[in-house]
Amino acid sequence: MKEAVIKTENLTKRFGDFIATNAITLEVYTGEIFGFLGANGAGKTTAMRMLCGLSIPSSGNATIAGYDVYRETERIKKNIGYMSQKFSLYEDLTVLENIRFFGGIYGLSDDEIARKSDALITQLGLQNEAKKLVSGLPLGWKQKLSFSVAVLHQPKIVFLDEPTGGVDPVTRRQFWNLIYDAAEKGVTVFVTTHYMDEAEYCNRVSIMVDGKIEALDTPHNLKKKFNAFSMDEVFYQLARGAKRAE
Numbered sequence: 001m002k003e004a005v006i007k008t009e010n011l012t013k014r015f016g017d018f019i020a021t022n023a024i025t026l027e028v029y030t031g032e033i034f035g036f037l038g039a040n041g042a043g044k045t046t047a048m049r050m051l052c053g054l055s056i057p058s059s060g061n062a063t064i065a066g067y068d069v070y071r072e073t074e075r076i077k078k079n080i081g082y083m084s085q086k087f088s089l090y091e092d093l094t095v096l097e098n099i100r101f102f103g104g105i106y107g108l109s110d111d112e113i114a115r116k117s118d119a120l121i122t123q124l125g126l127q128n129e130a131k132k133l134v135s136g137l138p139l140g141w142k143q144k145l146s147f148s149v150a151v152l153h154q155p156k157i158v159f160l161d162e163p164t165g166g167v168d169p170v171t172r173r174q175f176w177n178l179i180y181d182a183a184e185k186g187v188t189v190f191v192t193t194h195y196m197d198e199a200e201y202c203n204r205v206s207i208m209v210d211g212k213i214e215a216l217d218t219p220h221n222l223k224k225k226f227n228a229f230s231m232d233e234v235f236y237q238l239a240r241g242a243k244r245a246e
């Protein structure tokens with residue numbers, strides 16, 4: 001039996017009269033890499049913030065690792081990692097200081113932090129940068145570090161909001177290797193991206209149009225259903241449908 005670690009039912013967020021996230025219903029299973037796709041302004045970040053316990057839904061329900069998004073947000077925060085779209089490292093701290101700082105926030109002991117920061121710096125090949133300010137790192141390294149920090153406390157689920165925006169294909173592939181490593185260790189990955197090659201790396205994806213989920217399946221099944229060679233084409237067909245309806 002597959003266990004759902006993220007479960008939403010008609011989850012909705014309104015800003016005044018505007019419905020940013022419109023009654024989304026989905027389940028994400030343990031260990032899955034789930035791609036949460038949609039054009040600019042589709043409502044992805046808004047939905048993700050509710051799932052992370054950072055924003056109260058207007059209506060609907062959701063549980064994250066079994067905890068309710070209305071009443072148990074503190075418990076949710078202990079069980080997840082979150083890499084926000086405008087990511088979360090401190091530019092004026094060094095690499096090592098960032099790792100220590102976030103390790104502390106996530107409740108790790110000094111011993112654990114020391115052990116994990118050494119392992120992490122070696123894994124990322126940042127030995128020469130450990131004592132340098134994060135502001136001087138190339139974007140791709142910042143993103144890899146930001147991800148690694150988000151999973152330092154071994155959360156059940158990690159939420160990644162456009163983690164690879166603006167970096168080159170080689171660095172994106174390296175980033176995805178980190179995602180696979182985490183998934184192999186049982187971390188469930190919920191990721192938004194605008195890169196359709198990355199959508200292909202996901203076990204299942206949903207595609208959001210104007211706040212609603214219009215498709216949800218494996219990349220393979222979606223391509224079959226839309227008679228498309230690529231996820232780009234699936235995405236384009238859905239988005240074009242939305243434009244016609246306007």
Ligand SMILES: Nc1ncnc2c1ncn2[C@@H]1O[C@H](COP(=O)(O)OP(=O)(O)OP(=O)(O)O)[C@@H](O)[C@H]1O
Nearest residue numbers: 015018020038039040041042043044045046047085
């Ligand atoms: N606090 C807010 N108040 C009013 N409107 C908001 C607020 N936050 C988001 N919105 C609106 O909700 C819609 C969805 O925004 P959201 O940031 O969730 O989109 P997104 O899918 O993450 O887009 P992108 O791919 O550009 O990051 C947008 O039209 C945005 O302007």
Ligand SMILES: [Mg+2]
Nearest residue numbers: 044045046085
């Ligand atoms: Mg967004």
